[in-house]
Amino acid sequence: MGAPTGTTAADPRSRRPARLDDGRLVRGRASRARIREAALALFREQGFDGATLRAIGARAGMGASSIYRHVRSKEELLVDDLAARQEEAWTSFRKDDDRRQPCRDRLVRFLRVQHALLAREPDLTTIALRATTHPERRVARRVLALHDRTIGLVTEILMSGRMRGEIAREADVVAAARAVLHLTQGARISWANGLLEADECEGAIEASVALLLRGLEA
Numbered sequence: 001m002g003a004p005t006g007t008t009a010a011d012p013r014s015r016r017p018a019r020l021d022d023g024r025l026v027r028g029r030a031s032r033a034r035i036r037e038a039a040l041a042l043f044r045e046q047g048f049d050g051a052t053l054r055a056i057g058a059r060a061g062m063g064a065s066s067i068y069r070h071v072r073s074k075e076e077l078l079v080d081d082l083a084a085r086q087e088e089a090w091t092s093f094r095k096d097d098d099r100r101q102p103c104r105d106r107l108v109r110f111l112r113v114q115h116a117l118l119a120r121e122p123d124l125t126t127i128a129l130r131a132t133t134h135p136e137r138r139v140a141r142r143v144l145a146l147h148d149r150t151i152g153l154v155t156e157i158l159m160s161g162r163m164r165g166e167i168a169r170e171a172d173v174v175a176a177a178r179a180v181l182h183l184t185q186g187a188r189i190s191w192a193n194g195l196l197e198a199d200e201c202e203g204a205i206e207a208s209v210a211l212l213l214r215g216l217e218a
Helices: 024-046 053-059 074-096 103-118 122-131 137-163 173-192 198-216
Strands: none
Touching: 024 053, 024 074, 024 122, 053 074, 074 103, 074 122, 074 137, 103 137, 103 173, 103 198, 122 173, 137 173, 173 198
């Protein structure tokens, strides 16, 4: 028999299975963002050592067991913040990047954009830099991934300089990009330990990179 008058037979093809995440991915991202905001607020108020994951969860409106489903350590939350700042630096650099400029100018501009974002909250950034010197394995992989992205961008800038004859053709631009990362990290470690002010750190980075590029010039 057909469907009763006034009703429509359901089309089996319209019964699409629910997505596996079913909104959980969106809720998970929102929860993690809430945890990060709570953590940054507590780090500012109580210091990194004084803030516990339980207190962070309470500030975010979560129980102790709930927060462990999203993060495993305070260091992981700090790396989240560093990753967000790095992403902002890359986006800002790409937005106004002029590939016609000399690679030296492009590289210095990227390093200045990156440093300005890290220096925006110096206390928080220095704590994060210290925390990443002895992270757990999961955090270490994320830190290395951030380093690899930075090396990739610097390599791209140096490669364009080599193609335009600004850098010697025999120069290993990947090794040079790694050296740039090590130079910046070294200066920031001094900054994190109070040996350099933010502007002195920026100056040390630029001076070291200028010296490196002088050795790479064609």
